[in-house]
Amino acid sequence: MIINEAPPFKELSLNSYLFNDESLELYEDYITKTLVYIQKFLANRKFYKGDDIEEIKINKQKARLTDINSSNPIHKTLEELNELYIENAIAFHNPTYVAHLNCPITLPSIVAELIATTVNTAVETWDQSTSATFIEQEVIRWICNEFKFDDYSDGVFTSGGTQSNFMALLMARDHYAFEKFGINIKQNGWSDQVSKFRIFCSEKSHFSIKKNAALLGMGYDAVVPVKVDNRMCMDTEELVLAIEKTKQEGNIPIAVVATLGTTDYGSFDPIKTIGKIAKEQELWLHVDGAYGGCYVLTETHNHYFDGVEYADSITIDFHKTLFQPVSCSAFLARNRKHFQYVSYYADYLNPLEDKDSERPNLIEKSIQTTRRFDALKVWLTLKTLGTKTIASYLEEVHHLAKQVYNNMLSNPNFELAHVPELSTVVFRYKNSEADHEPTHDEVNLHIKNTLYKAGKASIASTKLNGNIYLKFTLLNPKNTINNLLNIVDMIEETGKLYQPKTEAL
Numbered sequence: 072m073i074i075n076e077a078p079p080f081k082e083l084s085l086n087s088y089l090f091n092d093e094s095l096e097l098y099e100d101y102i103t104k105t106l107v108y109i110q111k112f113l114a115n116r117k118f119y120k121g122d123d124i125e126e127i128k129i130n131k132q133k134a135r136l137t138d139i140n141s142s143n144p145i146h147k148t149l150e151e152l153n154e155l156y157i158e159n160a161i162a163f164h165n166p167t168y169v170a171h172l173n174c175p176i177t178l179p180s181i182v183a184e185l186i187a188t189t190v191n192t193a194v195e196t197w198d199q200s201t202s203a204t205f206i207e208q209e210v211i212r213w214i215c216n217e218f219k220f221d222d223y224s225d226g227v228f229t230s231g232g233t234q235s236n237f238m239a240l241l242m243a244r245d246h247y248a249f250e251k252f253g254i255n256i257k258q259n260g261w262s263d264q265v266s267k268f269r270i271f272c273s274e275k276s277h278f279s280i281k282k283n284a285a286l287l288g289m290g291y292d293a294v295v296p297v298k299v300d301n302r303m304c305m306d307t308e309e310l311v312l313a314i315e316k317t318k319q320e321g322n323i324p325i326a327v328v329a330t331l332g333t334t335d336y337g338s339f340d341p342i343k344t345i346g347k348i349a350k351e352q353e354l355w356l357h358v359d360g361a362y363g364g365c366y367v368l369t370e371t372h373n374h375y376f377d378g379v380e381y382a383d384s385i386t387i388d389f390h391k392t393l394f395q396p397v398s399c400s401a402f403l404a405r406n407r408k409h410f411q412y413v414s415y416y417a418d419y420l421n422p423l424e425d426k427d428s429e430r431p432n433l434i435e436k437s438i439q440t441t442r443r444f445d446a447l448k449v450w451l452t453l454k455t456l457g458t459k460t461i462a463s464y465l466e467e468v469h470h471l472a473k474q475v476y477n478n479m480l481s482n483p484n485f486e487l488a489h490v491p492e493l494s495t496v497v498f499r500y501k502n503s504e505a506d507h508e509p510t511h512d513e514v515n516l517h518i519k520n521t522l523y524k525a526g527k528a529s530i531a532s533t534k535l536n537g538n539i540y541l542k543f544t545l546l547n548p549k550n551t552i553n554n555l556l557n558i559v560d561m562i563e564e565t566g567k568l569y570q571p572k573t574e575a576l
């Protein structure tokens with residue numbers, strides 16, 4: 072007599088939507104149907120269909136999850152999705168998209184995403200991840216080597232620069248507390264001394280430094296902004312003064328953040344001098360290379376990284392400047408021991424008794440538990456394209472930034488805010504006839520919004536000395552100077568047509 076007869080497998084999975092050994096046909100069918108919509112997306116000539124408030128309201132309705140009690144055929148749902156999302160999506164690969172740090176992505180990285188998502192590897196422990204662990208470790212080793220970090224360094228993939236910077240501040244804080252005061256924050260939590268800890272970064276550093284200080288319970292005021300010079304780089308004399316002032320106030324400097332590639336200006340803080348100061352003052356040195364970090368691969372910018380090997384930790388975003396899909400970022404520490412500040416040994420997952428150097432558990436370095444296999448796309452990109460191709464993309468977008476800058480310099484209707492260091496250009500339209508600041512702010516916002524809403528160009532804006540400026544962020548190596556000059560023309564035309572809001576007499 073058979074007691075536990077297995078249920079008839081076929082029947083169970085016949086109508087199943089789950090990915091398994093019987094679903095290959097359906098999987099292929101879904102992908103083929105999806106490709107039709109990808110084709111449509113690529114056939115769009117504009118970066119954006121355009122912005123219409125009535126349609127936005129309708130789409131909000133369309134997004135609602137009604138009628139989900141029963142199943143629907145995929146082609147029907149894909150058609151709905153197309154109308155709601157794909158037709159309205161922003162095409163970052165379009166040359167009129169020059170707003171934020173969104174890059175066009177490599178084809179191998181998309182293939183890697185398909186594989187990683189389909190297999191659905193979770194990389195936190197070796198028993199779930201097996202060889203994927205080695206692929207992540209190898210990509211980390213590669214990038215550590217690029218920064219001349221030695222074998223004692225290590226790193227981990229994160230969800231983005233914000234999370235990487237979070238890990239940096241946490242490590243810096245907990246290390247300082249432990250080394251100088253014998254305080255074990257991980258074990259015992261907060262201590263009064265920690266309220267006096269201060270972190271220094273340039274006034275042009277990314278907002279995530281302040282935000283993370285707050286998330287870590289230290290508050291915005293734990294971050295001391297340091298003035299920049301006329302190239303938007305941290306003024307190191309100001310850094311020394313700020314450190315002294317902080318000490319006089321009875322507070323405790325613990326770390327300095329050097330940004331290699333500021334978000335707005337692409338400027339590189341002088342890492343060598345900052346490193347020297349950090350060493351003298353016994354401060355943790357964190358390098359935020361979220362934007363500029365991948366430029367270590369280029370010949371044009373490699374010199375900016377001289378001294379980066381003395382950093383205690385580094386943030387790098389592959390989803391910004393290695394042409395990878397979101398999310399793809401890493402956090403590196405020069406001394407791998409410092410990952411102890413985030414390690415936790417859970418009985419069900421990675422018990423300490425099971426520690427095995429041949430089968431490492433990456434969770435010991437991560438603040439996430441379940442984690443995507445994001446390293447695969449970098450690995451496949453590197454193996455397929457090679458680093459020279461990527462470096463040439465980065466050099467090309469820098470070159471485009473310089474070209475468009477030089478061109479705008481001779482145009483009296485534009486004021487340039489900086490010489491482009493990487494691939495951004497910050498400027499504003501300044502009609503010579505209007506001469507008071509509120510008007511300039513209004514015109515520039517008007518230009519940005521008008522071009523966006525018409526689907527003509529997406530440009531970013533930022534503030535400098537309280538005034539609105541426009542920003543090109545160039546990450547598309549297929550862009551051309553002619554196309555960019557065309558956008559400049561549109562900006563000028565839109566600016567000229569602007570009618571200032573006249574006050575009622």
Ligand SMILES: *Cc1c(COP(=O)(O)O)cnc(C)c1O
Binds near residue numbers: 234277
């Ligand atoms: C974009 C950016 C960040 C934040 O990175 P995310 O991946 O968006 O979280 C941090 N620092 C700098 C300098 C950046 O440009």
